[in-house]
Amino acid sequence: MSYHKENLKERLIEIAWEICITESWHQINMRYVAEKAGVSPTAFYRHFKNKSDLKAELIRRGYELINEGRENANTFSSYGAHYIKFGLGYPHIYDLMFGNIDSDMSRYPDLETRSDAAFNGVIEGLKPFMPDAAEKDIRIKAVHIWASVHGLVALLRRGDSQDSKSEELKWIENNLEEYLEMTTFS
Amino acid sequence: MSYHKENLKERLIEIAWEICITESWHQINMRYVAEKAGVSPTAFYRHFKNKSDLKAELIRRGYELINEGRENANTFSSYGAHYIKFGLGYPHIYDLMFGNIDSDMSRYPDLETRSDAAFNGVIEGLKPFMPDAAEKDIRIKAVHIWASVHGLVALLRRGDSQDSKSEELKWIENNLEEYLEMTTFS
DNA sequence: GGAAAATGCTTACGCTGTAAATATTGATTT
DNA sequence: AAATCAATATTTACAGCGTAAGCATTTTCC
Numbered sequence: 001m002s003y004h005k006e007n008l009k010e011r012l013i014e015i016a017w018e019i020c021i022t023e024s025w026h027q028i029n030m031r032y033v034a035e036k037a038g039v040s041p042t043a044f045y046r047h048f049k050n051k052s053d054l055k056a057e058l059i060r061r062g063y064e065l066i067n068e069g070r071e072n073a074n075t076f077s078s079y080g081a082h083y084i085k086f087g088l089g090y091p092h093i094y095d096l097m098f099g100n101i102d103s104d105m106s107r108y109p110d111l112e113t114r115s116d117a118a119f120n121g122v123i124e125g126l127k128p129f130m131p132d133a134a135e136k137d138i139r140i141k142a143v144h145i146w147a148s149v150h151g152l153v154a155l156l157r158r159g160d161s162q163d164s165k166s167e168e169l170k171w172i173e174n175n176l177e178e179y180l181e182m183t184t185f186s
Numbered sequence: 187m188s189y190h191k192e193n194l195k196e197r198l199i200e201i202a203w204e205i206c207i208t209e210s211w212h213q214i215n216m217r218y219v220a221e222k223a224g225v226s227p228t229a230f231y232r233h234f235k236n237k238s239d240l241k242a243e244l245i246r247r248g249y250e251l252i253n254e255g256r257e258n259a260n261t262f263s264s265y266g267a268h269y270i271k272f273g274l275g276y277p278h279i280y281d282l283m284f285g286n287i288d289s290d291m292s293r294y295p296d297l298e299t300r301s302d303a304a305f306n307g308v309i310e311g312l313k314p315f316m317p318d319a320a321e322k323d324i325r326i327k328a329v330h331i332w333a334s335v336h337g338l339v340a341l342l343r344r345g346d347s348q349d350s351k352s353e354e355l356k357w358i359e360n361n362l363e364e365y366l367e368m369t370t371f372s
Numbered sequence: 373g374g375a376a377a378a379t380g381c382t383t384a385c386g387c388t389g390t391a392a393a394t395a396t397t398g399a400t401t402t
Numbered sequence: 403a404a405a406t407c408a409a410t411a412t413t414t415a416c417a418g419c420g421t422a423a424g425c426a427t428t429t430t431c432c
């Protein structure tokens with residue numbers, strides 16, 4: 001067992017990410033992460049200024065996943081569906097990205113840039129469908145779609161946490177693209 | 187200064203509520219609440235089992251406010267607008283109600299009941315507009331409206347935390363009812 | 373008026389984030 | 403190759419927080 005770990009920073013991010021797949025950020029503690037990495041409780045602080053720094057890294061990863069999804073989507077609805085699936089598949093990462101904006105996150109301006117980029121992806125994706133519309137109307141439509149998608153994630157997750165999910169939520173979850181076309185492209 | 191405080195429980199809830207108007211739940215600590223109430227740090231525990239119990243009380247209050255808004259709304263859009271204004275006016279309470287569903291909240295089943303009641307309010311409000319529609323379609327529409335409203339709150343709040351808010355977000359915020367009719371009743 | 377219940381206070385503990393000092397290793401220079 | 407310096411890890415320690423336990427005071431009820 002070596003004293004120096006190779007690429008401990010990446011390892012810590014990876015471990016935190018994995019924990020966040022099943023548990024929420026607030027239940028993560030540095031000692032547990034350190035233990036999983038096989039290092040002392042404070043080795044972490046050689047690579048991160050503080051816990052928020054680690055959170056910022058997870059958020060960056062989240063945006064990368066979403067952006068990949070957009071690049072691979074060949075229809076607008078499939079981008080939306082991918083987005084929703086991300087929210088359902090990585091709910092705790094999603095919370096970090098779009099949930100309560102902790103005030104300490106304002107120290108990472110690049111995160112906001114990434115968020116804006118994702119939103120602009122919606123606008124660009126919309127344009128082919130609204131070739132004659134004014135910029136403002138496109139942007140308002142984009143707001144609506146964005147809002148619907150995020151709200152739907154919240155609803156589907158709420159359903160998950162209950163024992164029974166309503167029929168229409170089940171249907172929506174299994175037919176995301178259809179639902180998106182029904183509602184947002186009406 | 188009396189040893190016994192009259193109605194300390196209500197006082198603690200009130201103090202926590204007021205703190206949550208400007209600060210998020212996670213920055214609240216019991217010692218500070220106790221100090222504001224002029225009691226010892228642990229007097230709290232004579233009235234609440236734990237911190238989550240206090241959170242549950244705040245959430246109940248939140249639902250009461252929302253329900254009042256629904257009772258006073260005379261159009262469907264005005265209910266939606268009220269809902270959104272609640273989210274913007276009490277963002278941290280809103281987070282407790284609709285944000286990351288902390289697992290410890292599952293111990294308060296009445297909260298879920300209240301949430302369901304609010305959702306049913308949407309369905310009932312919708313029915314007059316869709317007299318001939320099937321129940322399932324009404325419910326899917328309700329999901330969409332609910333999702334849009336919650337997502338919009340998230341977007342408007344995000345705008346607030348940035349220094350500049352886009353033109354269309356400003357317009358939407360100032361014309362909530364119009365926006366709702368444009369988007370969800372199309 | 374005395375006992376019991378309710379409510380308050382004091383003390384204390386364990387968990388967590390993280391600062392500070394120290395040790396070890398790897399890289400660079402001589 | 404030896405010496406030095408930077409990077410990285412460890413140990414120790416502390417402060418903030420939730421809250422349990424035990425004791426003190428007040429209120430309630432017979």
